[in-house]
Amino acid sequence: MKKTSIIYLIGLLFVLTNETNGQNQNYGTNDTAGHYLDVGDAKIYYEVYGEGKPVLLLHGGMFGYINEYEKYIPVLSKNYKVIAIATRGHGKSELGEKELSYDLFAEDVSKILKKESDEKALIVGFSDGAIISFLFAANYPDLTDKVVALAGGFGSDWFHKPALNSMKGLTGEGLEKSYPGFVSSRKKLMPQPERWNEFIAELNKVNMQPVFITDEAAKLIRSPVLVIGGDRDQYFRIDNFTHVHQTLPNSQLAIIPQCGHVDLFSKQWVFEDIISTFLAEETPKTTH
Numbered sequence: 385m386k387k388t389s390i391i392y393l394i395g396l397l398f399v400l401t402n403e404t405n406g407q408n409q410n411y412g413t414n415d416t417a418g419h420y421l422d423v424g425d426a427k428i429y430y431e432v433y434g435e436g437k438p439v440l441l442l443h444g445g446m447f448g449y450i451n452e453y454e455k456y457i458p459v460l461s462k463n464y465k466v467i468a469i470a471t472r473g474h475g476k477s478e479l480g481e482k483e484l485s486y487d488l489f490a491e492d493v494s495k496i497l498k499k500e501s502d503e504k505a506l507i508v509g510f511s512d513g514a515i516i517s518f519l520f521a522a523n524y525p526d527l528t529d530k531v532v533a534l535a536g537g538f539g540s541d542w543f544h545k546p547a548l549n550s551m552k553g554l555t556g557e558g559l560e561k562s563y564p565g566f567v568s569s570r571k572k573l574m575p576q577p578e579r580w581n582e583f584i585a586e587l588n589k590v591n592m593q594p595v596f597i598t599d600e601a602a603k604l605i606r607s608p609v610l611v612i613g614g615d616r617d618q619y620f621r622i623d624n625f626t627h628v629h630q631t632l633p634n635s636q637l638a639i640i641p642q643c644g645h646v647d648l649f650s651k652q653w654v655f656e657d658i659i660s661t662f663l664a665e666e667t668p669k670t671t672h
Contacts, residue, residue, distance in 0.1 A: 411457060411468065412450035412475055413573065421496050426480025427575070428492050430469040434461030437529075438501040439663070440493060441468040442513030444535075446587055447566075449475045452510060456655055463664075467500055469493055471512065473583045475573045484586045486512075486596050490519040497527055504529035506663050511535050511619075511645065518597050521605045531609040532659050533628070534648050535617055538602065539595040542624035554588050556581030602631045609635040610662045612654065614643030636662070 417431040431450060439460055443452045450468045460466045470477040471489055482488055493516065497505050506529050509517035514536020521528040540548060560567040560580070571577035609632050613625035622639065629637035638658055640648065648654055 411454050412470065418476070421499055423480075423492050423495050425482050426472055426478035426492075428470065428472060428478070428496060429476035430467055430496055432500065433457055433466040433468070434464055436464045438497060438503055438505040439464040439466050440497060440505045440507045440509075441466060442493065442507065442509035442516050443468075443471065443474070444510045445471070445474075445512030445591060446584070448510070448512060452649060453508075455649070455652070459655075459660075464506070465501065467496065467505075469496055471516070473587060475570065476575065478575050479579050479583050479586075484590050486515050486519045486590060487523065489516045490523055493520055494524045494527055506530050506532075508532040508659065508663075509534065509536060510648070512591070515596050518602060518605070521607050521609065522597060522601045525604075525606060528605075528607045530607055530663065531605075532612065532662060533609060534612045535614065535620065535645050536628075537620045537624040538597050538599070538628060538631070540592050541594045542620050542627070544619065544621055547619045548592075551588060551592060554584065556584035559584060599631050602628070603633060605632055606634060608662075610638065610659070611635055612638045612640065612648060612658065614640050614645060614647055616642060616644045616647075618645045620645075 411431065414431055417433055418429060419432060420427045420429055441450070441453045441457070441460075443449055448471075450470055453468060457466055457468060469492075472484065472492055473479040489512075504527055507517045507520060509515070509532070511534070514533035517531045517533050518536065518538070521531050537543075540551075543551075556567075567580065571580055574580065574583075611625055611629045611632070613620065613622065615622055617625075625637065625639060629635050638654075640651065640654060643651065
């Protein structure tokens, strides 16, 4: 049996979860809730649900998409204005012409928030979305209220070596060969499906950067941040999460036992008992 890389396993988990639990949902393809914003070189797709204080939902990378949050959008939209954004190049968002970077992703998010609300936002980001949330909070402090960062880190230097090695040979062609059904479904969403290979190559360059955000920049983040990580995360080492917490001047840390990278989304109590409470309540300021 051919050895399967960690990233393929994680991707498969996303595919299986979304096909099983989201078969009656249309998050990510909801014409009623869907919008586009022209950010200059690309049209970025997002969906809006509910009313109130804005909550930005930022999904994971490569295999990630808006429908990751299918369990939580109905709950959050009862009390908040949920703005679920398709990261540039993912799903229905265009890839554009600019060089991909987490700073660019954060810039796209800022433009959508400014269009949809005059308030500071609560941000929930998973994996790549968590990394984007760090850059957003650092670059746009006046737009950031609180951040929930699930399974994210400050750079690929904090990856487990097997995960890092598996990503080095990642290609669009390889993904399509291993998961033709998944890639086919994504290409149907893409405005320019012929750019699939280009998208994967460019995104992988972003993911492989040793540093996503410097400690110096992270220390300037003053908004409260809840850092959540699994003790069995297949990408980030556990000391990554403790380092993030120790670097951010106003953060809390939750390490979930017996929990891998994707597992954070399958544990309803993490959302109900930890995330929802953090979003709703005042967070005490702490200094490391």
